Amino acid sequence: MTPPTGGAWAPERRLLTVGLVGLVTAAAFEGMAVPTVLPLLVGELGGLDLYGWAFSAFWLTTIIGITLGGADADRRGPAPALVAGVVLFAVGLLIAGLAPNMAVVIGGRAIQGFGAGAMSAVVYAAIARAYPAHTTPRMIALVSSAWVVPGLIGPALAGTVADTIGWRWVFLSVVPMVLVMGAAITPQLAPLGAAVSSASPTRSARGRAMDATLLAVGSALLLWALTVGVPLVSVVLLLGGGWLVVLALRHLLPKGSLRLARGRPSVMALGFGVAFAFLGAEAFVPLAVVEIRGGSAALGGLALSTSAVTWAAGSWIQARAAGAGVRRVMMAGGAALIAVGIATTATVLLPGMPVFTAALGWAIAGLGMGLAYSTSALVMLETAEPGQEGFSSSALQLVFTLGTALGAGVGGAVVAVADAGVIDLATALAIVYGITAGVALLAALIAQRVPSRGPARPRGDVTVPAVALPGH
Numbered sequence: 278m279t280p281p282t283g284g285a286w287a288p289e290r291r292l293l294t295v296g297l298v299g300l301v302t303a304a305a306f307e308g309m310a311v312p313t314v315l316p317l318l319v320g321e322l323g324g325l326d327l328y329g330w331a332f333s334a335f336w337l338t339t340i341i342g343i344t345l346g347g348a349d350a351d352r353r354g355p356a357p358a359l360v361a362g363v364v365l366f367a368v369g370l371l372i373a374g375l376a377p378n379m380a381v382v383i384g385g386r387a388i389q390g391f392g393a394g395a396m397s398a399v400v401y402a403a404i405a406r407a408y409p410a411h412t413t414p415r416m417i418a419l420v421s422s423a424w425v426v427p428g429l430i431g432p433a434l435a436g437t438v439a440d441t442i443g444w445r446w447v448f449l450s451v452v453p454m455v456l457v458m459g460a461a462i463t464p465q466l467a468p469l470g471a472a473v474s475s476a477s478p479t480r481s482a483r484g485r486a487m488d489a490t491l492l493a494v495g496s497a498l499l500l501w502a503l504t505v506g507v508p509l510v511s512v513v514l515l516l517g518g519g520w521l522v523v524l525a526l527r528h529l530l531p532k533g534s535l536r537l538a539r540g541r542p543s544v545m546a547l548g549f550g551v552a553f554a555f556l557g558a559e560a561f562v563p564l565a566v567v568e569i570r571g572g573s574a575a576l577g578g579l580a581l582s583t584s585a586v587t588w589a590a591g592s593w594i595q596a597r598a599a600g601a602g603v604r605r606v607m608m609a610g611g612a613a614l615i616a617v618g619i620a621t622t623a624t625v626l627l628p629g630m631p632v633f634t635a636a637l638g639w640a641i642a643g644l645g646m647g648l649a650y651s652t653s654a655l656v657m658l659e660t661a662e663p664g665q666e667g668f669s670s671s672a673l674q675l676v677f678t679l680g681t682a683l684g685a686g687v688g689g690a691v692v693a694v695a696d697a698g699v700i701d702l703a704t705a706l707a708i709v710y711g712i713t714a715g716v717a718l719l720a721a722l723i724a725q726r727v728p729s730r731g732p733a734r735p736r737g738d739v740t741v742p743a744v745a746l747p748g749h
Contacts, residue, residue, distance in 0.1 A: 340678050
């Protein structure tokens with residue numbers, strides 16, 4: 278197949294670029310809105326002890342969606358996976374928006390997760406296959422920039438909608454946006470067809486589906502162990518869940534990932550760490566503003582707005598520095614900035630600190646995330662074997678999703694302890710921020726095992742620039 282030429286805005290792919298950015302933008306509105314309105318949702322429906330599961334259920338099923346979507350994008354082309362993802366995401370939104378209780382909300386979020394995973398895998402697989410290699414860093418930055426407008430107005434808009442006509446419309450209003458963008462992109466992806474691979478698959482599609490399911494189930498058992506309240510049962514769940522997770526990851530990740538081998542495998546561990554830290558902490562930022570400081574839902578979402586902008590800024594810095602051989606610096610520095618941002622945000626728990634501190638701290642963390650994650654995505658795409666772009670894309674997103682699910686789940690378990698009256702909510706949130714900041718610092722150390730510059734290698738007839746290893 279002739280390698281693609283031209284840029285992101287070349288006439289033959291202009292509509293695809295607009296569609297990909299538009300789809301990410303629609304999903305981003307939902308992603309920024311849910312953390313903003315969840316405190317109000319819990320206030321109406323109850324279920325503070327299930328707060329973390331509203332995030333974890335979404336991310337655990339996203340693991341399956343990413344794996345199946347990435348494999349299907351390689352096997353049949355990205356269009357069928359996109360259609361399935363868009364439909365499931367829309368159905369999940371409808372269920373959550375019409376839910377009578379917190380359990381149904383969590384069920385809707387789980388269905389959303391399947392769809393979000395498939396859509397995410399398709400976006401990055403399409404970037405790898407439909408665009409020339411020299412355009413990859415810019416497309417990654419462009420997709421990250423799709424979070425800017427939702428980040429700027431999404432939380433405030435969601436908070437205003439929830440405060441006036443109700444939180445349900447925050448979910449329901451996203452449905453038309455997702456369906457329209459999905460319908461626009463599908464015809465553009467159809468000509469790509471199945472990928473031509475230069476490597477034999479090490480695992481069948483059915484085997485990878487089983488692995489992804491085992492990973493999601495094992496992760497759920499680990500999170501359940503944190504809240505079950507019976508020591509013996511907790512130990513059994515931890516051992517069983519841990520065994521399933523390790524068993525699945527051995528097949529789903531590049532060889533050497535579990536032992537933090539240098540190079541590409543360590544990028545996987547770094548992706549897990551920054552996701553656990555940043556998105557695990559982000560889930561509880563609006564809760565701190567609303568419940569601890571008495572702010573409105575819109576005010577609670579302000580911090581999320583600042584991070585969306587700085588995340589995009591970090592991604593663009595990555596794009597401009599792609600050829601400078603500073604990948605290790607960007608990933609390590611990004612992880613360290615996440616830790617600093619979390620620590621700064623945590624000061625909002627102190628009565629004497631202005632509430633705006635949360636926005637300042639989360640802006641710092643967002644910049645770090647843009648640097649660390651975008652650089653990781655670049656490496657994973659440019660080091661992928663031809664025809665294996667879907668696998669590489671899904672592998673990084675898988676660990677990113679797993680980190681997010683476990684980060685939100687661990688935080689939710691701590692908040693559940695507060696809901697039971699063992700500790701107060703402010704103390705619980707301080708513990709959450711302490712855990713996530715510590716994981717971010719650990720990720721900065723892991724970054725030392727990632728090379729600063731990656732070897733140039735061909736993708737088809739196009740040579741990938743020598744930059745560094747493996748994206749919101």
